[in-house]
Amino acid sequence: MCFAFINRAMIGRFRRGIENRLDTLAVEYLVPQCTIKEGDIVIDIGANIGEFTRYCCEHRGARVVAIEPENACEAALRINLKGLDAIYSNEALWCEDAELLLYHSHASNDTTLIEPVTYDFSETIRVVTLDGLMSRLDTGWEQPIDTIKLVKIEAEGAEPEIIAGGSATLARTHYVAVDCGPERGLKQESTLLPVVNALLRLGFRFVGFRARRMVVLMKNDALENR
Helix, strand or coil: CCCCCCCHHHHHHHCCCHHHHHHHHHHHCCHHHCCCCCCCEEEEECCCCCHHHHHHHHHHCCEEEEECCCHHHHHHHHHHHCCCCEEEECCEECCCCEEEEEEEECCCCEEECCCCCCCCEEEEEEEECHHHHHHHCCCCCCCCCCCEEEEEECCCCCHHHHHHCCHHHHCCEEEEEEECCCCECCCCECCHHHHHHHHHHCCEEEEEEECCCCEEEEEEHHHCCC
């Protein structure tokens, strides 16, 4: 198995091997609790170079929508998703359609729509809602997307806004796993409380938490029998 990177700094992620990295990431996002099976739909928001997407496709047989706005990731992401049942979108997600500054950091290979402590440059981009993106997405799959097994969100502090713009999509989603680490804005705040409260209002309940990455897993009981 091979994997494409953006730069040498990323190689450290795979010091114990590619499979170990993918398995570790799956555990961090509590995938074993989500009962993903072959043909299930997963949305990977903040796909980066495609590790989580690749795990879900290769190890769970899922079909994945990988969303990553960082242009620097595109070439590696496309290589890493080649031959998998996955599609790629480079749109940036927000709570409404608008034009915002996207901040880029070369050192961490991160992008964020909320001004961080340090960054290398910024650019004005169009942002869209998750609901808007999903309503017009052409997957090319034989069957249209009905229910979604898992939405994974890692957005460098913009997780609450993505949830606010995705209520219709999340209403047909069984599980949501969100990285709520302290990455939001100049104060480097965690998004744990606003994320949990937003998902509770949408009818989700808390089912799991990973302290190392501050990932919370929420389940939509309204879809229990679907």
